[in-house]
Amino acid sequence: MDGDFAGEDVVIRMCAGAALSVMVIVFTFLRRLEHRRRSIRSGPSDERLRQERTRAALISRIYHGYSDSCQNFVRMRSGAFMKLAKLMRKKHLLKDSRHITVEEQLAITLNILGHKSKNRMMRTQFIRSGETVSRYFNRVLQAISCIQGKYMKQAPNEVPQEILSNPSFYPFFKDCIGMIDGTHVDAMLPASLVVRFRGRKGVTQNVLAACTPNKLFTYVLAGWEGSAKDYRILQEALSRPKPYGLRVYTGNKLDNENKYYLCDAGYTTQPGFISPYRGVRYHLKEFTGRTPQNRRELFNLRHSSLRSKIKATFGILKSRFKILTAKPHYPFPVQVDIVLACTVLHNYIATVDPDDELLNESFDFEEEVLAEEINEEANVMDFTRPQSVREQSASKDEWRSRRDQIALDMWTDYCHRYRHGDTSEYRLLS
Incomplete structure (x- = not known):
């Protein structure tokens, strides 16, 4: 009997405690509701x-x-x-x-x-x-x-106006649709990941970007380790399925009109990409006070002149958004989002306000061009299909031959314009 009474006492105490808790909650709620009503009646403090x-x-x-x-x-x-x-x-x-x-x-x-x-x-x-x-x-x-889809579209399959209107570039680079390059952005990471991201420029993320000659980004792949090679990141961009991969157009094989990007010596000449000649003067400063002596120097000079547009684009981007030049104290996924957001904003400003003081004065872009849809997926090179070593070597040799032909055409035209038709080259071609 005593056990029964003890059990009843426990139940009674539990019920009383629960009832008290409910009363406290109800009272607190009513107090807060009354306080809110007073605030609404009396207005902001x-x-x-x-x-x-x-x-x-x-x-x-x-x-x-x-x-x-x-x-x-x-x-x-x-x-x-x-x-x-x-x-x-x-x-x-x-x-x-x-x-x-x-x-x-x-x-x-x-x-x-x-x-x-x-x-x-x-x-x-x-x-x-x-x-x-x-x-x-x-x-x-x-x-x-x-809004990335609205203000960052992949390069259109047409001759850029900056190439079309420049006799140094046209018709030699008539199939060039843009330039690619990488840039490093400081990164903050956990100690366990620092080694992976540490490269020759410190702890950074390596960002691959493509842009048109009018300084608009057309593709950005951020988040790679700073220690990763540019060419490795390009391979990743090309192997990604549509619409996440970098797009390269095919053309009429008989006319050899496949489109391509210009890239620096950190990449290799291959289908869709043409790099400069190695072991030959390339940077613009190296040509100060002297003229090209052969077709390879002339090609490298004009290649560098056109590809400098992407360097200028990176300069504008980092000049406008100083967060890209500092150690960001955010989780790494947010750091990647920051890079992408800055490139989208760069394109947005260039589109809606082309007279912005940080943009090049010669920048001229029609907003309608950016808004056009590109419906040429059937003519995009498929880099996801595996190739044998022999096929890869043959395709690279084909594109090196194409580069040689462009260099020869440039040299012939240059000699006709400035050297009275004298096509002799004063340095041996290696």
């Missing part, structure tokens, strides 16, 4: 109003301060910035929350990208919590990645 006024004044200074205030703060002019905010709203990629507008979300993110600003600096300037700054920074990065 003086502290909240002061913060909102301070933020509004900051946004106003960005828009209406000095003539270059917007350019300095968000790394683009006010017209491009407002169009970007409108685009984000229109595509429902970003939206105004109860306390923070799309413009403020973009301003925070673009300032971090453009000035490698720390989270605590944004907290101070915008009077936001560190969690809010971090949350919207990542949200904006994802939104920018969603």
